[in-house]
Structure formats: C-alpha cells, structure tokens
Amino acid sequence: MTTNGSFQLFSSSDDKPSLGLGFLESSEPPLPPPPPSIEVLSSEVSPSVKYTVEPVNLDGLTLLKGRVSTKEVLGLPNSDLVPGIYEGGLKLWEGSLDLVKALRSEIQNGHLSLKGKRVLELGCGHGLPGIFACLEGAAETHFQDFNAEVLRCLTIPNVNANLAEKSQPDNASEARFFAGDWGEIHQLLPHAHESEMNSEHGQATGYDVILMAETIYSISAQRNLYGLIKKCMIHPHGVVYMAGKKHYFGVGGGTRQFLSMLEKEGVMSATLVTEVADGSSNVREVWKLSYK
Numbered sequence: 001m002t003t004n005g006s007f008q009l010f011s012s013s014d015d016k017p018s019l020g021l022g023f024l025e026s027s028e029p030p031l032p033p034p035p036p037s038i039e040v041l042s043s044e045v046s047p048s049v050k051y052t053v054e055p056v057n058l059d060g061l062t063l064l065k066g067r068v069s070t071k072e073v074l075g076l077p078n079s080d081l082v083p084g085i086y087e088g089g090l091k092l093w094e095g096s097l098d099l100v101k102a103l104r105s106e107i108q109n110g111h112l113s114l115k116g117k118r119v120l121e122l123g124c125g126h127g128l129p130g131i132f133a134c135l136e137g138a139a140e141t142h143f144q145d146f147n148a149e150v151l152r153c154l155t156i157p158n159v160n161a162n163l164a165e166k167s168q169p170d171n172a173s174e175a176r177f178f179a180g181d182w183g184e185i186h187q188l189l190p191h192a193h194e195s196e197m198n199s200e201h202g203q204a205t206g207y208d209v210i211l212m213a214e215t216i217y218s219i220s221a222q223r224n225l226y227g228l229i230k231k232c233m234i235h236p237h238g239v240v241y242m243a244g245k246k247h248y249f250g251v252g253g254g255t256r257q258f259l260s261m262l263e264k265e266g267v268m269s270a271t272l273v274t275e276v277a278d279g280s281s282n283v284r285e286v287w288k289l290s291y292k
C-alpha cells in the first residue's frame with residue numbers, strides 16, 4: 001500500500017474505501033520541517049491548474065466542489081496523503097459532508113447560529129463547512145490548510161464558486177486563507193491568542209466557532225491541533241464542531257482517542273451531535289466541544 005512515502009489512509013468521498021494498514025507495517029520516517037506559515041490572498045488563485053466544478057447534494061442543500069489533479073497541483077501521484085508534505089487537502093473526505101449536515105441540523109434545531117460569528121475551519125481542504133458558514137452569514141470565515149497550493153488551487157476557487165451567486169455584497173462574509181502547520185499557524189491567525197497581530201494591537205480575541213473534519217487521524221499531530229484550538233477558541237462561549245472517524249485503523253487516531261486526551265486535561269467537555277454508521281465496521285461521528 002505504501003508507495004514513495006505516500007499511502008492510502010482511509011476512504012474519501014472521491015474514492016472507494018481502503019483499509020490503509022500500510023502505515024503500521026512500515027516504520028514511521030521522521031517528518032520534514034513544515035512549510036512556512038503564510039496568508040494566501042484570495043487573488044492568488046492558481047491560473048495554470050485545471051479546475052472543474054461539480055455539485056454535491058447534502059440532503060437537499062447543494063454546494064459546489066472543485067476537482068483538481070494532485071499531480072498537477074503538487075507533482076505527486078494520486079495518493080491520500082504524504083505525511084509532512086501533503087496532508088490530504090485535495091480530496092473531499094466524508095467527514096466534511098457529515099459536518100455540513102450536522103451544522104445544518106444544529107441551526108434548524110436552534111442550537112447554533114453562525115450569523116455574525118468569527119469562524120475558523122482547520123484542515124479545510126475543499127472548505128465546504130467553512131463555505132456553509134459564509135452562506136449562513138458568518139461575519140468572518142478563516143480557512144486553514146497545511147498546503148498553500150490546496151488553498152490556491154481548490155479552496156479559494158470553491159469559495160468563489162459557492163459565494164458567487166448566493167452572497168449579498170452588504171452582508172458578505174470576509175473569507176481569508178492561511179497555510180501552515182498546526183504547531184505554528186497561531187502566529188498568523190488574526191484572532192488567535194499569541195498571534196503576531198494580537199500582540200501588535202494588544203488584544204486577544206478568539207473565534208466563536210471552529211470547524212474541523214477528518215483532522216484527527218494522526219496521533220503525533222493531535223497535541224499541536226489541540227494546543228491550537230485552545231489558542232483560537234474564544235472564552236467562554238466558543239465551540240468546536242469536529243467530524244471524524246471513531247478509529248482510523250492503522251494510524252491510531254480517531255474521535256475517541258482525541259476525546260480521551262481532552263478529558264484528561266479537563267478544560268473542555270464534549271457532546272455527541274451525530275453518529276453515521278455507513279455499513280462498514282467503522283463509525284463516523286460529529287462532536288461539539290466547549291469550555292467546561
């Protein structure tokens with residue numbers, strides 16, 4: 001299953017499911033240093049990469065998603081991810097669709113409003129949950145991915161495609177895009193505590209709502225991800241909506257393992273929002289995290 005350091009980790013909505021045991025069978029090589037953290041401007045859409053758009057139907061809500069070639073964008077074979085180099089942002093993973101559906105039902109049930117909120121989508125890839133937040137009237141939506149190329153070739157075009165018709169200029173959500181590793185990106189995120197902007201202006205703010213789908217597969221990255229959440233989530237009313245698999249077989253991460261780390265620290269509590277059993281041996285879940 002492992003080819004040139006890349007591997008099929010788990011199923012995406014683009015592909016047939018794979019078991020992804022190759023990672024366990026091989027010894028884990030040390031990761032290269034992460035790419036520098038940068039803000040990618042919405043004007044920096046890559047002009048040379050072919051981008052085609054198609055609809056995704058989410059129980060009656062239609063969003064648009066692009067399709068690009070991993071080889072054309074990153075010069076890599078069509079792999080799920082290459083640890084430390086490409087972390088899977090060019091594919092649409094099932095969890096992001098679960099997350100949009102869960103947000104929609106949270107809004108319909110009166111448990112959530114995104115209007116006027118500061119929203120951050122971590123590990124955005126296609127960015128559909130963040131796009132949904134823009135469409136629901138978020139004041140600001142910030143998208144983060146490991147790879148700047150993902151933002152330039154896919155996330156920004158997706159945001160443009162979805163917002164082109166639906167958004168009104170007077171209440172448009174401000175969308176911004178940030179590339180970099182979870183261990184460092186807080187320095188650039190405008191509303192993170194300890195960000196360079198906040199230290200300049202002397203104000204620590206925070207995000208009202210943090211969204212993330214399929215970001216907790218790697219145990220080694222989870223500490224940084226959790227640390228970043230604590231630096232970004234506004235106190236006391238901030239919430240995180242997290243979608244992922246209960247277990248990522250072969251890599252050790254998963255919602256339950258991530259939540260046990262949270263429970264040990266005792267800062268946040270978690271509520272199960274949805275559970276999706278798709279007939280396979282695994283279960284996908286959406287959780288809501290908030291401060292205790």
Ligand SMILES: C[S@@+](CC[C@H](N)C(=O)[O-])C[C@H]1O[C@@H](n2cnc3c(N)ncnc32)[C@H](O)[C@@H]1O
Nearest residue numbers: 087088089092093096123124125146181182213
């Ligand atoms: C499996 S993809 C999921 C993409 C998207 N959320 C979805 O569900 O379709 C994992 C995402 O997390 C990001 N990611 C993974 N490890 C990261 C790290 N160490 N630092 C920053 N981003 C990371 C990747 O860039 C990618 O966007």
